[in-house]
Amino acid sequence: xxxxxxxxxxxxxxxxxxxxxxxxxxxxxxxxxxxxxxxxxxxxxxxxxxxxxxxxxxxxxxxxxxxxxxxxxxxxxxxxxxxxxxxxxxxxxxxxxxxxxxxxxxxxxxxxxxxxxxxxxxxxxxx
Amino acid sequence: xxxxxxxxxxxxxxxxxxxxxxxxxxxxxxxxxxxxxxxxxxxxxxxxxxxxxxxxxxxxxxxxxxxxxxxxxxxxxxxxxxxxxxxxxxxxxxxxxxxxxxxxxxxxxxxxxxxxxxxxxxxxxxxxxxxxxxxxxxxxxxxxxxxxxxxxxxxxxxxxxxxxxxxxxxxxxxxxxxxxxxxxxxxxxxxxxxxxxxxxxxxxxxxxxxxxxxxxxxxxxxxxxxxxxxxxxxxxxxxxxxxxxxxxxxxxxxxxxxxxxxxxxxxxxxxxxxxxxx
Numbered sequence: 001x002x003x004x005x006x007x008x009x010x011x012x013x014x015x016x017x018x019x020x021x022x023x024x025x026x027x028x029x030x031x032x033x034x035x036x037x038x039x040x041x042x043x044x045x046x047x048x049x050x051x052x053x054x055x056x057x058x059x060x061x062x063x064x065x066x067x068x069x070x071x072x073x074x075x076x077x078x079x080x081x082x083x084x085x086x087x088x089x090x091x092x093x094x095x096x097x098x099x100x101x102x103x104x105x106x107x108x109x110x111x112x113x114x115x116x117x118x119x120x121x122x123x124x125x126x127x
Numbered sequence: 128x129x130x131x132x133x134x135x136x137x138x139x140x141x142x143x144x145x146x147x148x149x150x151x152x153x154x155x156x157x158x159x160x161x162x163x164x165x166x167x168x169x170x171x172x173x174x175x176x177x178x179x180x181x182x183x184x185x186x187x188x189x190x191x192x193x194x195x196x197x198x199x200x201x202x203x204x205x206x207x208x209x210x211x212x213x214x215x216x217x218x219x220x221x222x223x224x225x226x227x228x229x230x231x232x233x234x235x236x237x238x239x240x241x242x243x244x245x246x247x248x249x250x251x252x253x254x255x256x257x258x259x260x261x262x263x264x265x266x267x268x269x270x271x272x273x274x275x276x277x278x279x280x281x282x283x284x285x286x287x288x289x290x291x292x293x294x295x296x297x298x299x300x301x302x303x304x305x306x307x308x309x310x311x312x313x314x315x316x317x318x319x320x321x322x323x324x325x326x327x328x329x330x331x332x333x334x335x336x337x338x339x340x341x342x343x344x345x346x347x348x349x350x351x352x353x354x355x356x357x358x359x360x361x362x363x364x365x366x367x368x369x370x371x372x373x374x375x376x377x378x379x380x381x382x383x384x385x386x387x388x389x390x391x392x393x394x395x396x397x398x399x400x401x402x403x404x405x
């Protein structure tokens with residue numbers, strides 16, 4: 001797993017692939033690298049609770065520079081049936097997020113799971 | 128007075144005839160598809176497994192549709208096997224886009240039997256509607272005894288034309304007039320399977336237990352196949368009270384397709400995030 005801490009930067013390399021649980025419902029997922037997992041620590045900027053995909057925008061501090069990551073999840077329809085709410089992520093929440101990143105190095109990825117800094121609760125696949 | 132009596136008798140006789148006719152009609156209906164005789168497919172259902180269309184033949188067995196090198200074994204002739212292999216190569220390079228990414232193109236048949244999210248089945252004597260939440264996704268199956276329109280009144284469409292009948296608890300329907308794939312604009316799944324304009328299918332759908340509906344499709348394609356292709360899909364009933372929702376794909380589509388077939392990823396500002404756009 002590659003861990004991208006907002007303060008520390010890249011820490012370790014993937015040991016095992018974790019495939020996103022939020023398979024793309026409406027487009028080819030060829031842009032995502034299922035063999036890699038990146039762990040981000042950042043602050044939620046926005047949750048776009050929209051079809052065909054929910055998007056989580058997270059601001060990550062990479063070596064002192066702020067970078068916005070776009071993280072794609074499933075449809076709000078299916079996510080809501082799995083316990084998500086349109087308030088599950090609020091602007092200002094500090095979270096760790098695991099993603100299958102884009103192959104070309106873009107700051108975007110497919111959501112796997114998240115852990116909240118405040119109380120340690122998780123959403124999606126974390127363990 | 129006598130005239131009125133005669134008229135009354137005539138009316139009475141007419142009423143009797145109407146009642147008798149209704150009884151005969153109702154009895155005939157009860158033998159096949161009266162509401163009482165139709166199975167209960169109410170509730171919300173989800174397809175079991177991933178969106179590989181023929182999971183019985185997929186290689187590797189854990190492969191997912193859209194992953195590089197994953198393929199199934201439709202009974203293609205040499206010409207169409209070559210087309211499938213070309214599509215598989217396009218999947219490897221990310222150049223086999225999903226046509227539904229346009230947010231308006233239907234999945235079509237048979238792909239509508241193989242989509243994520245959930246399904247509902249509206250069963251009435253006159254027709255059954257398969258409603259796929261992921262859409263646009265409606266399959267209309269008319270069971271009112273109609274025939275297909277005359278050939279000159281039909282044109283190829285994504286979901287085709289389906290007419291069916293009830294054989295006990297089994298809905299049997301045939302689907303014709305399907306739009307052919309032209310360079311992957313209609314697909315069966317993301318491994319690269321496509322069909323010709325000669326394809327048609329017979330589907331048998333029934334509840335195999337209280338929680339499971341099974342659809343067995345026999346797909347024939349005289350231009351593309353050497354033999355009929357039988358594929359079975361199953362749908363699991365979701366907990367009581369489950370909701371299906373609006374699927375407004377165009378609401379925030381951040382994955383448009385370029386002219387070269389690349390699927391982009393847009394940022395929140397609507398501009399491509401991809402390092403290379405084409």
